[in-house]
Amino acid sequence: MKVTEFPDRVLKMDGENFLYFGGTAYLGLPPNKKFQKILFKNIARWGTAYGSSRNANIKLIAYEKGENFLAKFIQAEVALTVSSGMLAGRLVLETLQSDTDIFYHFPDNHIAISTDESIPFFINEELNPRLLDHKPEKITILTDAVATNNVTPVSLSILEQIPNHKEITLVIDESHSLGILGTNGNGIFSTINQPNIKRKIMISSLGKAMGLSGGVIASDADFINKIKANDTFVSSAGMNPAFVLTLADAEKIYRKQNKKLKENLIYIHSKLLPNINILFDKSYPIIYPRIENINTILASNKIIITNFKYTSETGYLNRIIITANHKKKDLDKIIEILNQYD
Secondary structure, three states, X not given: OOOOOOOOOEEEEOOEEEEEEOOOOOOOOOXXXXXXXXXXXXXXXXXXXXXXXXXXXXXXXXXXXXXXXXXXXXXXXXXXXXXXXXXXXXXXXXXXXXXXXXXEEOOOOOHHHOOOOOEEOEEOOEEOHHHHOOOOEEEEEEEEOOOOOOOOOOOOHHHHHOOOOEEEEEEEEOOOOOXXXXXXXXXXXXXXXXXXXXXXXXXXXXXXXXXXXXXXXEEOHHHHHHHHHOHHHHOOEOOOHHHHHHHHHOHHHHHHHHHHHHHHHHHHHHHOOOOOOEEEEOOEEEEEEOOOOHHXXXXXXXXXXXXXEOOOOOOEEEEEEOOOOOOHHHHHHHHHHHOOOO
């Protein structure tokens, strides 16, 4: 289906209005007028693009201000922006390659932090035995903060079972948790405190909850300096500087929209009947309905949800996305339909 303007809570198609519960604009920022005003002001100052390497002799202060905000927001020592979340993931994997003996991956990781050289963290729902052997190794563990078809953050307490002679680097993709989970939406990076993790690295798209095309890598200063020396980073243009500065300038809007999103989720929790076929958590803005033909059923009621063939799925993925912009009357309509199915 083709649309001719940004699909916010209402999607206009063929002259009709549909409620829209799709996409990834969890904080509802792309059409937000105050957010746009900040962005337009920064575009007027910094232009529509800046195609130079970040390592060139000219340094734009927009990057410094935006990245300082992100580091403080995420509660990391340093944050570095790049042009996409996908590039953030690939840069991290490239940079870790020479200092990792073996990569492990959690189930259903996003392709941004996937490598053919990694092996499963779990085998038959148990820790991979290699993690428990006596061989000293430098290992890197790759995981999404919230995996597809899940509505709660990944549990990392199991890492404490790995013996200390395995030197752990953890890479976590927060593309679907930054701006949503944690205090004011700062994600889960700051809550990861397993004592046997030597280094933790967060990557994220900024084009989802944060509303701006780009990506971020957050970690300790030593690792970020290695990223800055990576040939791929040196040879790439950075994220749009106007976008990076907007991150810092829009801090109050991020907080406000996160609060509105959480209020919507609490409202749904109070109205949606418990159902083993409907996966929902009051802290997370995605509902996974395991109901046959739910996509068609909702469309017949003029509600459009996310429906597509996902890489790790055998069938089509149905995903109901809640945003900060949805009104209670929108939520009531979809809740009424979902409550009909047990």
